[in-house]
Amino acid sequence: xxxxxxxxxxxxxxxxxxxxxxxxxxxxxxxxxxxxxxxxxxxxxxxxxxxxxxxxxxxxxxxxxxxxxxxxxxxxxxxxxxxxxxxxxxxxxxxxxxxxxxxxxxx
Numbered sequence: 001x002x003x004x005x006x007x008x009x010x011x012x013x014x015x016x017x018x019x020x021x022x023x024x025x026x027x028x029x030x031x032x033x034x035x036x037x038x039x040x041x042x043x044x045x046x047x048x049x050x051x052x053x054x055x056x057x058x059x060x061x062x063x064x065x066x067x068x069x070x071x072x073x074x075x076x077x078x079x080x081x082x083x084x085x086x087x088x089x090x091x092x093x094x095x096x097x098x099x100x101x102x103x104x105x106x107x
Contacts, residue, residue, distance in 0.1 A: 002059030004035040010055040010062065011047045068105045075101045 004026055009019050020042075027038035040046040077085065077097065086094045 002056050002063055004037075004052070006059040006062055007052045007055040008037070008047065010058055011052060012042070015044050017042055017044065065107065068107055071105045072101050075104065 005019075008024065008026070012019060023041045024037065025039045026035050028035040037046060076082070082094060082097075085097060
């Protein structure tokens with residue numbers, strides 16, 4: 001199940017808005033009811049549970065993609081090491097190094 005924050009971000013994007021922590025806050029009272037919108041001060045209507053439910057699939061895809069991107073980011077050599085690789089071994093060797101991570105974590 002997708003995070004409420006991801007679904008709210010998609011709702012905002014669909015309404016030409018961006019996440020702003022000063023305009024929305026989420027809360028979870030740890031009472032088994034899950035997270036909810038605690039405050040909302042955008043100039044558009046606060047989304048209903050039904051509206052947010054329509055973003056479930058897109059939010060799951062977004063979260064899965066973010067995991068891939070995070071894994072890649074953590075697996076890639078540092079920029080300094082990549083530049084050193086290019087300098088000493090050329091672009092093709094660098095591409096081969098990067099391809100290992102891209103293949104390990106496909107989008």
